[in-house]
Amino acid sequence: MNTKTKKGKSKDSKKIRVALAGNPNVGKSVIFNELTGGRAWVGNWPGTTVEKKVGKAKIGEYEVEVLDLPGIYSLTAYSLDELVARNGIVEEKPDVVIDIANAANFERSLYLTISLLEMGVNIIVALNMIDLAEAQGYKIDAEKLSKLLQVPVIPTIAIKGYGLGKLKEAVTRSLKIRKIPEKIVDYGNLVEIEIQKIEKLIKRDTELSLKYPPRWLAIKLLEKDRDVEEKVKSSPFAEEILKQTKKSREILEKQLKKDLEEYIAEKRYEKALEIARECLKTVKAKPLTLTDMVDFVTTHKVSGIPIMLTMLYIAFKFAFNVAAPLCDLIDWFFGTFLYDLTMSSTLPPLIKSFLGDGIITGIGSILVFLPNIVFLFLFLAFLEDVGYMARAAFVVDKIMHKLGLTGKSIIPMILGFGCNVPAIMATRAIEDKNDREVTALVNPLMSCSARLPVYLIFAGAFFAAYKGTVVLSMYVLGLILAIVMALLFRKTLFRGPSVGFVMELPPYMMPVVKNMLIKTWERSKRFLFKAGTIILIAAILIWILSITGPSGYIGIEALEDPYLLEKSWIGALGHFLEKVFSPMGWDWRAAAALFFGFVAKEVVVAAMAMLYGASGEEMLPSILAGIFTPLTAYAYMAFVLIYVPCLATLASIRGELGIKYALLALIYEILLAYFVALGIVFVGHVLGIS
Amino acid sequence: MIPLAFAREGTQVKVIKINAGKGLSRRLTELGIIPGAILKIVKTQGPGPVIIEVCNSKLLFSPCDSCTLGCSSSYGWRIVLSFGMAMKILVQELM
Amino acid sequence: MKEKTLLISVATGVLGILYFVYAGITLYNWIAETFIQEAGSVNNVLGLFVSSDPGCAITLITVGMLMLGSLYYKLDDAKGVSCIFLGSLLGVALLVIQLLIVIANVASIGVSLLSGEAAEYVLIEDVLRPEIVLGVGSVLLFSFSILKVRQITGK
Numbered sequence: 001m002n003t004k005t006k007k008g009k010s011k012d013s014k015k016i017r018v019a020l021a022g023n024p025n026v027g028k029s030v031i032f033n034e035l036t037g038g039r040a041w042v043g044n045w046p047g048t049t050v051e052k053k054v055g056k057a058k059i060g061e062y063e064v065e066v067l068d069l070p071g072i073y074s075l076t077a078y079s080l081d082e083l084v085a086r087n088g089i090v091e092e093k094p095d096v097v098i099d100i101a102n103a104a105n106f107e108r109s110l111y112l113t114i115s116l117l118e119m120g121v122n123i124i125v126a127l128n129m130i131d132l133a134e135a136q137g138y139k140i141d142a143e144k145l146s147k148l149l150q151v152p153v154i155p156t157i158a159i160k161g162y163g164l165g166k167l168k169e170a171v172t173r174s175l176k177i178r179k180i181p182e183k184i185v186d187y188g189n190l191v192e193i194e195i196q197k198i199e200k201l202i203k204r205d206t207e208l209s210l211k212y213p214p215r216w217l218a219i220k221l222l223e224k225d226r227d228v229e230e231k232v233k234s235s236p237f238a239e240e241i242l243k244q245t246k247k248s249r250e251i252l253e254k255q256l257k258k259d260l261e262e263y264i265a266e267k268r269y270e271k272a273l274e275i276a277r278e279c280l281k282t283v284k285a286k287p288l289t290l291t292d293m294v295d296f297v298t299t300h301k302v303s304g305i306p307i308m309l310t311m312l313y314i315a316f317k318f319a320f321n322v323a324a325p326l327c328d329l330i331d332w333f334f335g336t337f338l339y340d341l342t343m344s345s346t347l348p349p350l351i352k353s354f355l356g357d358g359i360i361t362g363i364g365s366i367l368v369f370l371p372n373i374v375f376l377f378l379f380l381a382f383l384e385d386v387g388y389m390a391r392a393a394f395v396v397d398k399i400m401h402k403l404g405l406t407g408k409s410i411i412p413m414i415l416g417f418g419c420n421v422p423a424i425m426a427t428r429a430i431e432d433k434n435d436r437e438v439t440a441l442v443n444p445l446m447s448c449s450a451r452l453p454v455y456l457i458f459a460g461a462f463f464a465a466y467k468g469t470v471v472l473s474m475y476v477l478g479l480i481l482a483i484v485m486a487l488l489f490r491k492t493l494f495r496g497p498s499v500g501f502v503m504e505l506p507p508y509m510m511p512v513v514k515n516m517l518i519k520t521w522e523r524s525k526r527f528l529f530k531a532g533t534i535i536l537i538a539a540i541l542i543w544i545l546s547i548t549g550p551s552g553y554i555g556i557e558a559l560e561d562p563y564l565l566e567k568s569w570i571g572a573l574g575h576f577l578e579k580v581f582s583p584m585g586w587d588w589r590a591a592a593a594l595f596f597g598f599v600a601k602e603v604v605v606a607a608m609a610m611l612y613g614a615s616g617e618e619m620l621p622s623i624l625a626g627i628f629t630p631l632t633a634y635a636y637m638a639f640v641l642i643y644v645p646c647l648a649t650l651a652s653i654r655g656e657l658g659i660k661y662a663l664l665a666l667i668y669e670i671l672l673a674y675f676v677a678l679g680i681v682f683v684g685h686v687l688g689i690s
Numbered sequence: 691m692i693p694l695a696f697a698r699e700g701t702q703v704k705v706i707k708i709n710a711g712k713g714l715s716r717r718l719t720e721l722g723i724i725p726g727a728i729l730k731i732v733k734t735q736g737p738g739p740v741i742i743e744v745c746n747s748k749l750l751f752s753p754c755d756s757c758t759l760g761c762s763s764s765y766g767w768r769i770v771l772s773f774g775m776a777m778k779i780l781v782q783e784l785m
Numbered sequence: 786m787k788e789k790t791l792l793i794s795v796a797t798g799v800l801g802i803l804y805f806v807y808a809g810i811t812l813y814n815w816i817a818e819t820f821i822q823e824a825g826s827v828n829n830v831l832g833l834f835v836s837s838d839p840g841c842a843i844t845l846i847t848v849g850m851l852m853l854g855s856l857y858y859k860l861d862d863a864k865g866v867s868c869i870f871l872g873s874l875l876g877v878a879l880l881v882i883q884l885l886i887v888i889a890n891v892a893s894i895g896v897s898l899l900s901g902e903a904a905e906y907v908l909i910e911d912v913l914r915p916e917i918v919l920g921v922g923s924v925l926l927f928s929f930s931i932l933k934v935r936q937i938t939g940k
Contacts, residue, residue: 073720108722261712265719290938293867295768297851299733299741303868306847310875313840314882322885325892332900394770398738406772407739502717502775505741505768 016064018057018171019089021116022100023109024071025506027128029515030158031100032068035059035168038518040068049428049656050084060172067094073108074265075115077227086227089121090212096174097123098167103133103140103155104507106280110272113149114184118268120213122178124170125153126163132507135289138280145279150181159512183215185271187264190255194248195219201244205235221245222252223261291507295391304395311383311392312414319376319418326371334364354543362539365602366532369419372449374524376418380411381519385511390503404486406430408501409439413482415523416446417475420645422523424652431501434494437657438486441665444645445482447475450602454640457605461621462630470634478641481672534647538603542596545569570595584639584681585632594643601646631684635677643673692783695740695776697731702745703781704728710778721769723779732768740776743768793929794860797869800922801852804876807915808845810835815842834913845915848876848923863937870930876923883916 018035022028032040036055045052053068069088070081077083089097099116101109116123127142146153152170156163186192198218203209208217212231220228222245232238252260297303342356383389389411397407405413408430415423423443430436447455452471459470547554549568565571566588574592581591589612597604612623628636645653645665654662697703705727708715722744723729733741771779814837851872858865890906897904 074716076716108720111720262715262719265716266724269719269722269724288863288937290934293863293934293937294871295732296864296867297854297871301735303847303850303854306843306850307871307875309840310844310847313844314878316840317882317886322882322889325889325896328893328896329899332896336900390770394739394741397770397772398735401773501739501770501772502721503770504721505770 016062016175017067017092017094017096018059018064019067019069019092019094019097020100021069021085021089021097021112021123022071022128023073023102023105023112025504026071026100026102026105026109027158028068028071028100029518030512031098031126031128031156031164031167032066033514033518034158034161034164035064036066038514042522045084045088048080048084050080052088059168062172062175064171067092072112074112075119076223077225083227086119089116089119095122096171097121098126098171099123100126100128100158103127103130104136106133106140107269107272107276110276111269114268114272114275117149117151117181117184118213118219119216120180122174122180123151124167124174125149125151126158126167127153127155128158130155131157131160141279141281145275148275148278149184150179159509185268187219187267191222191252191264191267194222194252198222198241198244198248201237201241202232202235205237208232208235208237219264222249223264224249289507291387294508295505298388298391299394304391308392308395311388315376315379315383315414316417318379319372323371323375327368330370331364331368334360334367338364353547354540358540358543359536361606362536363532365539365606366528366536369449369602370524370528373418373527374520377415377422377523378516378520380414381516381523382511384411384519385509385516387506387508390505393503394505403483404488404490405439405442406432406435406501408503409435412439412443413446416443416448418449419527420444420446420448420649421652422526424649424656425526427656434490437661438489438494440653440657441489441661441668442482442485444649444665444669445478445485445642447478447641448601448646448649450646451640453602453605454597455637457608457621458624458628458633458637461624462628462633470637474637474641477638481642481676485668485672534651538596538647539606542570542603542607545573584635584677585629586636587627590627590636594639597640598644598647601640604640631681635680635684638680639673639677641673642669642676644669691780693777694729694731694742694771694779694781695734695737695773697734697740697781697783699731699734702728702730702784704784705779705781707780708778709780710775714775714778718775718779723769728784729781734776738773740771740773741768742771790860793926794856796922797852797860797926798856800919800926801849801856801872803919803922804845804849804852804915807835807919808842808849811837811842811845811915812839815839834910835915841916844875844879845919848872848879848919851875852926860933866930866933866937869926870934873923873927873930876920877927879916880920880923883911883914883920887911 020028020032032053032055035057037057038055040053040055043052043054044050050070055066055068057064057066067088069085072079072082072085075082075086077086097116099109099113101113103109113123113125125145127140127145130140133140140155142153142155152174154163154167154170156167158164187195195215195218198221199214202214202217208214208231217228217232221232221241229242232241235241249260252263256263298307338360339356342352342360345352347355380389383392393407393410395407396410400407400409409427411429412423412426415426420443423446424440427436427440427443430439451474455471455474456467459467463470546565546568550572551567554564554568566574570592571588573595574588574590577591577595578586578588589608593604593607596607608624612627624633644650650662650666653665691706694703694705705723705725707725708718708723710718718724728745730743730745731740732743810833814835818837851868855865855868855872858868860866860869887908890911891908894904894906
């Protein structure tokens with residue numbers, strides 16, 4: 001291979017940028033955290049929903065900005081992740097790219113390495129997970145690899161911190177001297193001739209040639225790469241280049257008797273295999289691994305699903321029972337301690353009420369769930385990092401398909417029991433567009449933790465002995481409806497066979513606690529800030545709407561006095577809705593409470609307490625017993641389960657899928673909720689229950 | 691020549707043809723599933739997803755002689771393919 | 786060596802059956818408490834502290850299933866060891882979770898004391914549950930299975 005050597009840029013003049021590239025699951029985030037200490041700014045790549053993670057690190061004497069690119073297998077323009085990563089390199093021009101290769105899956109990683117080299121990137125290869133490779137019985141000759149690729153290769157075990165010092169040294173060296181191999185893959189005489197032809201034309205455009213390596217452009221054009229075609233179109237020589245490309249493609253497809261793109265990709269892969277063969281040494285025959293043994297059981301026809309259910313059970317026990325004291329503590333802190341403190345202070349009554357009934361109650365109602373959500377996400381992060389989640393998805397896939405979903409839908413479904421907001425974001429992992437959209441649309445039917453207070457109050461008031469079962473029935477109802485709607489959607493609006501998925505089963509590994517915590521924190525943060533701000537605004541809004549009315553300012557006494565409250569905006573709203581809900585027998589207060597549930601479902605209970613004049617939520621059950629009957633109460637619970645995703649969830653759906661889908665979710669859920677509640681009351685009457 | 695989906699568990703197969711569209715073929719290529727690649731069927735349960743291990747490609751070795759049911763001298767991790775995908779990959783059983 | 790394995794096999798079999806038995810009791814309790822108005826749980830009758838949580842029953846069945854499965858595949862075979870390894874691991878996990886729940890319940894009492902409420906907690910009920918009692922057996926089997934796994938994977 002020929003190499004060009006360039007002098008590096010002066011380190012004082014510009015910001016130094018290092019990008020991390022690699023396959024998914026190779027330990028990229030571990031290395032990112034090691035370099036930056038876990039401090040990252042998370043945003044989006046402009047115009048996309050793909051996450052962009054940037055951090056700061058000190059490498060040698062340089063202050064460096066570290067850019068974490070999405071995990072990718074190659075650099076085509078087919079997948080959004082790959083395109084984003086590619087453009088991230090080509091447009092942002094990092095000074096060094098650390099290509100993190102997986103020693104335990106060598107050829108596959110090499111494919112990306114070769115693609116990067118073809119792109120003319122200044123790379124260092126971090127050969128990670130060499131311990132796993134050794135455990136599987138083979139060693140990689142890093143020096144030989146370095147010689148073949150003509151770039152530095154550093155063996156690392158990121159989780160243990162091994163090799164990171166040498167990695168940083170290699171980065172500093174590469175910043176001073178760039179080495180870019182010229183021709184890495186020989187595509188065979190026929191293709192090489194055509195590449196030369198196109199390259200010659202491209203080189204005429206000096207600006208284009210400086211911006212992108214001409215050979216890379218030529219190869220990509222032959223691969224019909226849309227993104228590269230766009231880049232070339234802006235060149236003054238575009239027409240000639242594209243015409244030659246077309247001619248070359250025709251010649252080659254006739255001569256090769258094969259699809260040109262496939263041929264090029266295969267040749268690239270063959271090169272990866274060739275290099276792999278030269279550097280790989282089998283040390284001993286691979287013995288049976290722990291992963292093999294555990295997988296025998298976790299993917300077994302008989303035990304696979306029970307194990308999954310057991311994990312699910314443990315997840316919920318952990319998230320709800322073990323986190324309970326923390327929830328109680330927060331509830332006490334806000335509901336009793338701070339509230340009493342505010343109310344007994346000497347501030348003017350209006351301010352006191354604003355702080356106490358508005359803000360403190362509002363914040364408290366959000367934070368009371370935080371322990372549940374954090375614990376659930378923590379356990380899920382553990383299952384993901386250990387590697388079990390992929391097996392779970394495999395095990396449920398067949399069933400999920402019958403239900404109109406896919407195996408990968410299981411993760412958003414489980415997350416949805418904590419909070420629908422991060423659950424909807426988790427649907428990104430689903431490849432098939434239809435599957436992804438349906439999973440996101442039915443997700444709000446998974447009872448999030450915010451609905452639990454409503455269930456508990458009603459179940460406690462009307463079904464005391466059977467409280468647990470009734471609450472369970474709500475969850476089950478949600479699940480059944482989710483399945484029904486998924487099937488319905490799949491047969492009507494989202495028709496089409498599933499594109500199918502490909503999923504890696506990584507070896508089981510001891511999870512790194514730091515990474516688990518970071519992942520949990522990032523997900524919980526989303527809930528906290530997205531949901532939190534909205535709920536806080538809602539609480540304040542309710543407060544305002546309670547103390548003012550069509551006739552003007554009523555006063556904070558309205559919060560204590562239901563008669564005064566009736567005259568407020570809330571009362572007006574409730575009366576209006578009462579007519580709509582009359583067949584279900586819900587009075588104006590229940591209807592008004594539902595309205596606030598639209599913003600955030602946990603607000604329903606607080607709103608009811610206020611509307612029914614209960615001085616505390618403990619009084620509510622006795623008051624409710626006088627207004628609802630068990631039947632209407634059950635219908636009400638079902639309505640709360642189904643109607644409308646909370647505002648934060650709607651915002652997430654809009655963010656992930658677009659406003660059309662958010663509206664669809666809104667409409668179908670309201671209709672479904674109304675008819676199910678109606679149905680419950682109707683059936684109850686028919687059966688003679690009242 | 692049969693679809694991968696119908697290959698028996700525990701056997702080794704050689705990929706002959708891939709009937710997928712551009713995007714899918716590419717994804718498979720990146721994972722090492724190309725014509726000539728040798729795969730081991732780790733788990734398959736009737737119509738449903740298949741777990742395979744990518745053993746070697748035509749360039750590296752011939753089907754590994756010591757590769758019996760207990761063999762896992764693969765250079766890759768395991769991969770799950772959905773039923774639909776497994777139907778599009780045509781293979782030849784080797785042993 | 787052979788006798789040791791035989792002994793362990795018997796222990797595994799007994800423990801596995803016990804897990805199934807307790808799962809059955811749990812299910813009975815659930816059905817009795819939920820659907821039949823008059824009948825209560827059998828706990829008082831049998832002097833046991835078994836929950837009526839159907840989810841719990843599923844987990845107990847899973848552990849029992851794996852333990853008996855390890856006998857089906859024979860404990861000297863890798864498949865059998867896989868079963869006992871994961872089965873006992875899950876048994877230990879259930880034990881740990883139940884202990885955590887006990888700690889959490891105690892903590893909750895502490896919190897309610899803060900707000901001046903009196904609260905009662907019958908500790909023994911939550912401790913003498915099958916998850917814990919049988920879980921002890923699981924811990925022992927787990928340590929055995931780790932040795933076996935090391936043997937097989939050559940670590």
